[in-house]
Amino acid sequence: MSTRRFDRVRLRSVRRAAEMSQAEMAAGVRVSDSTVAGWELGSSEPDQEKLPAIARVLRRDLDDLFPRGALPDLRDLRCDAGLYRYEMAEIIGTKSDGPVAGAEQGVRRLKVKYLPALARAYGVSEDELKEAEERSFARARGDDASDGVSAAETEELPRTLADKITLMLDHSYPAGTAPSDQDIAAAVNAYAGLDVISADGVARLRLGEDEDPAPVVRQGLAHMLGVTPLYFEADDVVARQVYEGLRLMSAAKQGQVGRIRARGMTSQGVPPDVLSILNDLATKLDKAERPESE
Missing domain, CATH: 1.10.260.40 (lambda repressor-like DNA-binding domains)
Structure with a gap:
């Protein structure tokens, strides 16, 4: 993790040394006075995207005011x-x-x-x-x-439809075996019982060029990838559970993928239905990657 370190005490001392009021700093960074007060009190922290503006307003070097412990990603x-x-x-x-x-x-x-x-x-x-x-x-x-x-703790939750599709394709199939756009379109159309999307349409979804497909397309994608349809909706709780489950499965993989034990990875843990999905994926990967001699 290379996120810059924010120190509220240092921020306050640097601001005071610059003889700048909270209101003046807030105006320079384009936030409210109460936001700056919250930063210095420790009730909140600025977005990482705000740190350059803060350093600029206080006329301090970004690396000096908010140091980073590793090279940037x-x-x-x-x-x-x-x-x-x-x-x-x-x-x-x-x-x-x-x-x-x-x-x-x-x-x-x-x-x-x-x-x-x-x-x-x-x-x-x-x-x-x-x-x-x-x-x-x-x-x-x-x-x-x-x-x-862990990587799961430092990365942002996949929020767009493109992010979610890509995450499942990259982590639910052995290397080189993920379905093609044509395969995905065929599976979705089979689920719908009629042609509702083409291979080009799938590509547009994967690339983020189309974020609003028909509900039946979302349902067909969920059916094909073995996740609840809620995963493709704007539901951060479900997305986080699937996301963290996939990360755990990846971290547990040492030569082959083992079964995932039910343990809390968030305050709510992993629900039985999501856990079942992840275990099914683990079993498929295990079989696909196990040498034929076993």
Whole structure:
């Protein structure tokens, strides 16, 4: 985890040393006076995307005021540029932030055509951008454990339809065996009993170019991938449960995937139906990856 460290006591002392009131700082950062007060009291913390503006207003170096313990990944570069993820669609010229979100989460690499625009927006070279992307993927795999925090704890919850589809495709099938867009379209159409989507339509969903398919398409996707239809709706609780379950399954994989034990991974734990889905996926992966001699 390379998120910058926020110290409310240091923020307050630096602001006072600059002889700046909370109201003046708030105006410079474009937040309310009460927001700044909350930061200094410890009742809240600023978004990582706000830290560059705070450092700029206080005339301090970002690395000095909010140090980071490791090299930046893609999310860090975006935050250091003061950009929120919802702003990325306009920067790369897409209808959603799905491509950037997928790369930040380590589930889908950036297309080459997006690199120049992102490098300019982040104020880095394309090589630096690629290096940050590698770190995002390494952390998603759990390769970066320098601070003892798991990848699932540091990544953002998949929120867009594109993110959710990609997450399931990348983590529910052995390497190289994920279904093609044509396969997915055929499965959804079979579920619906008529042609409701084409391979091109599936590609648009995966790339975040279409975020509002017909309900029957969402249901068909859920049926094919073996998850509750709620996973593809705007339900963070269900999405988090599936997301964390997949991460746990990935972390437990050492040569082959073992069964997942029912244990609480959130305040609510994993519900029996979601746990059953994950165990089914684990069994399929186990069979697919077990050598024939076993």
